[in-house]
Amino acid sequence: MNSSPKLLEFAPGVWPALMEDLRRRGRGVRESGAFLLGRQRAGVRAVTQWLPYEQLDAGALNFDYVRLESAAFGRLWDVCAARGLEPVADVHTHPFGPRQSGSDREHPMISLAGHVAMIVPRFAQVRVLPVDVSVNVYLGGGRWESHFEREAQARIALL
Numbered sequence: 249m250n251s252s253p254k255l256l257e258f259a260p261g262v263w264p265a266l267m268e269d270l271r272r273r274g275r276g277v278r279e280s281g282a283f284l285l286g287r288q289r290a291g292v293r294a295v296t297q298w299l300p301y302e303q304l305d306a307g308a309l310n311f312d313y314v315r316l317e318s319a320a321f322g323r324l325w326d327v328c329a330a331r332g333l334e335p336v337a338d339v340h341t342h343p344f345g346p347r348q349s350g351s352d353r354e355h356p357m358i359s360l361a362g363h364v365a366m367i368v369p370r371f372a373q374v375r376v377l378p379v380d381v382s383v384n385v386y387l388g389g390g391r392w393e394s395h396f397e398r399e400a401q402a403r404i405a406l407l
């Protein structure tokens with residue numbers, strides 16, 4: 249299970265800019281989220297861009313939790329094809345801690361084994377470091393492997 253501790257690798261500047269974007273979009277009062285786009289190589293998911301959920305579905309954040317209409321996924325694949333990238337993970341904020349909700353666990357944004365979902369605490373209103381988030385790896389069949397604190401930090405590289 250721990251063949252590749254560094255699971256997510258963020259290109260220079262991407263992490264702080266992503267957190268600032270999530271913070272701004274959620275305004276401290278609601279969840280916000282995005283797909284992380286990049287490439288996979290040798291078990292590492294290298295993130296170079298992100299695509300906010302509102303750009304795929306204008307109503308994505310109108311509920312208590314983030315959700316996307318099915319047409320949003322067609323748009324996601326179109327954007328990825330145009331940019332020559334793939335969705336390597338997703339991220340969204342929670343009001344309090346970084347633990348996945350029941351809904352998060354039941355409805356992976358991408359139901360492929362190995363897909364990674366990151367949860368950012370406190371609507372990203374305070375400075376967010378890798379040690380603050382959860383890194384959740386979808387195993388398939390409704391099961392997840394979740395990492396917190398030092399275990400989350402160990403799986404995230406900021407280049």
Ligand SMILES: [Zn+2]
Binds near residue numbers: 314340
């Ligand atoms: Zn959630």
